[in-house]
Amino acid sequence: MISRGPSVFESINARALTPSQVAQTFVPSSHFVELCRRRHSIVLGPRGSGKTTLLKMLQPAALEAWQHADAQDIANTIDFTAIFVATDISWSEQLSVIGLGALEPEFTQKLALACFTTHSLKAVVTAFQQRLGSRHTTVQRPVRRVEIKPSVEALIVSEIAKVWRIEGIAPSFYSLRQALTRRLVDIRELGSRESSLSTTGRQERLASTAYLHLPFLPAAASAIEIFEDALEIPEGKWAYSFDELELAPEIIQRELIQSIRSTDDRFLFKLALNPFTTNTYLLQSALSPAPGQDFDQISLWYAEKRVAHSFCNDLWRELARQSGVPDWSPRDVLGASYFESSEEDTESERGAYAPGSRWAKRFQALAGKDQTFRSYLDRRKIDLQKLHLMDEETRAAEVRKIAPIVALREFYLRGDNLDDQALQSIRSRKTAALYTGADSIFSLTEGNPRIFIGLVGSLLLTARGRTSSTVPPQIQAEQLLAASEKFLATLRTIPVEKTNESSGVGVLNLLRSIARYFHDDAVKDEFKAAPVGGFTIDAKTPDGILQVLGQALNAGAIIYVPDDEGKVILTSLRGKKFRLSYLLAPIYGFPIRMGRDIALSRILGIQQTSPLASDSLALDFQEKD
């Protein structure tokens, strides 16, 4: 096999990157500017939406290394020190099985809490070290730097060690970090030892281990106070930033959410979460403090595709710079979308619909084989020979509005009626070619940085290796299909809880049922100007299906379309409107635009009100994608 350079897995996940590595490629969005405000923030977004990157970029070391044109201005607005606390799903699994399942839940939780506290305190030490910086590192700008003498470092470390119950370490921040790492090992050993001991006396044994009982936020606050006092610097703001907070022990989640409403002004909290949670603490939180008053909600998704395009253009420029391609525009490289007028057509809007134009041919072709479209034209009194003669307003309302649906439908009905064979070929490159072109590809990425970098980055590398700037549609289609299939593989893997109401229903097969409904409504059923493109989760949707939908939302496979911009934390999906991720479109062939929405129960063929027995779901939940 030919070497292809670093794996995509290495380049598009910020979790393991150092702050300066994250800064090297960071493209600021309006979300980052919001996050930089001196306010509590809750950042909500599905996988890959850039939560980790945003939080990591708040750190002094990242801001110091950042070279973007806006870097200085943005860095100047930040008047707090960020403390970044990472977590991940594998660590979360480990915390849940401390003591190999042999301990009572209260003790397992106690030890998990001690681990998380230790990990979070280590992040405080990292933040101190970033404030002190390294004399040997070249930086773009110093950010919140402080000078320290060795004797002061020794004083700070020894005082913090007393508070954190650490003994016998050298008086350096490095040693303090190492001691906390060892503490994590000690807690694991403690759990294992306890699992083999009698429960008698366990309470007393654990009570006598002082560090297990360190209160999380006061322990951090004390260390910060010692740091600031010893260095004789004014009391500052510290932004405790927690990534993937839903993976932290619930007691930590509660404490942080409650702290948002506290009056202690030493800390700001920057919390990154999935869009959907069933945890009641957030429900309480959502009901109590008003978002916007106590904290800012920053949602990293775009219900309306056009809103993401500005950020996509910024990402494009940065990727192009990194790829070493000339100053080519997305249009130069990817061309026009199948669903929009081509360059030559748009020379004159009128010309785009004149007889013989691409669009006029599509309208004619569809009318030639689709009786329902002809009926639609008759009802609307649209003469295909005179599209170009309509006044602009009428053409916009009657023609341009339906043009993407005509294009999609004409594509699928080309040659034959749609049949099973056509369905089988749905994954072909030919089908994916429908969604090529700059505009469509930007829409398909949903403004999700991980998807964008993975897909567009590889297209730019392809462009760099070619003699002309243009990447042909068939190559775009290949890479588009690969991105969609990778997304499907992730969706297929997400574990579902087995309930009576959702037995046999996984994330992927539920989405497929919805996607096929959208496809059929746009392509197979009677022609309509606004086919179904969204769904509302109604009362008939069983609870078990709701859980699956929650996972789909957190994976970015369904997109919340809020009716009230002020509330984006979702503690219940019922009554809310969603659309499918457009990244699924190359597989299932549905329009990439907001359409009509209908009740989910109608899509799924559910007759009665929830709760519902599993065998009454009239769904074809087969995994064949």
Next chain:
Amino acid sequence: MLRSISVERLSSDWSEHEYDLAIAAVGYERRARYIFETYTINARIKAAAGFPKQQVFEFQENSNWFEANGFAVVTVSDHDYGSWLASRIALAPSISGRADKDSIHLIIDISSLSRVRIADIITTLRSSVVHHEIVVDFVYSLAAFTPPPSNQSPNTHVGPVSKAFAGWWEEPDRLLSAVVGIGYEQDKALGAVEYLQAQDVWLFQPESVEKQYTSALNLANEALLKTIDSRHHFSYRVHDPMDCFSRLRSLVDGLAIKSNVVLLPFGPKLFVLCSLLVAAGRDQIAVWRVSAQTDEEPVNRIGSGHCYGLTVRFQAPIAND
């Protein structure tokens, strides 16, 4: 105290050994009895454990066959499997007349065992209270090719294969490396890697005498294979598990210096065994599984006629003075 492990090639005359204990699995596939039916295994104690669910296809015939051939057959849940095995091992020294010998010798057929049970076997053997060294010949019957399942039921478990193999990260924010043994279920490995959000991915691809597996593997993992650098892609021979174990161990040893490592053993059970042996007793390595569990579509696999294995010594704990 947990026992340390050493791994050796399975000797070519393994079927002529005298074993103290033989452990079989009563599964639904014909392959479950292939080894004990094909070879005349001399063991003083023979025990076979069945699964309480999915008692379809050959389950009853297998159970009958084991009973008729001197095996004590029981049905045990996954939860009780470790303690059932521990009780069999505890009996072995006295029944086999080896109470005063240095070691006891086991043969365990892993062909039809679940990943959970193979993990429990390793955990149980490492913590066994018998005073002897325990020498285990793990044997495996390669299945004749059957096409991959057309329908994949939704996963109900994506996580550590067992609590003992969850691993323990001393530094949770280090790079996460995934070492994946690929199987032939469509995009299962890719999905697992994406789910874990591993930033560093290494593939082990099996090469088998059953050539049809190769094209099925390539097809099922096409998307993943395209994204992986060739330097991160190894082949291993199913018929040489010792080589596979050595290569896997040396890779993981290197990775564990600077990353947290999760092993994702899809594909042949021998790779599962190798992964568990590499991870056993090493906190910085986790072993995960991705499964629909009892919702998985059962397939009646038959033995291909090829048997391979490994010998593993679970060394006797050193007595305290």
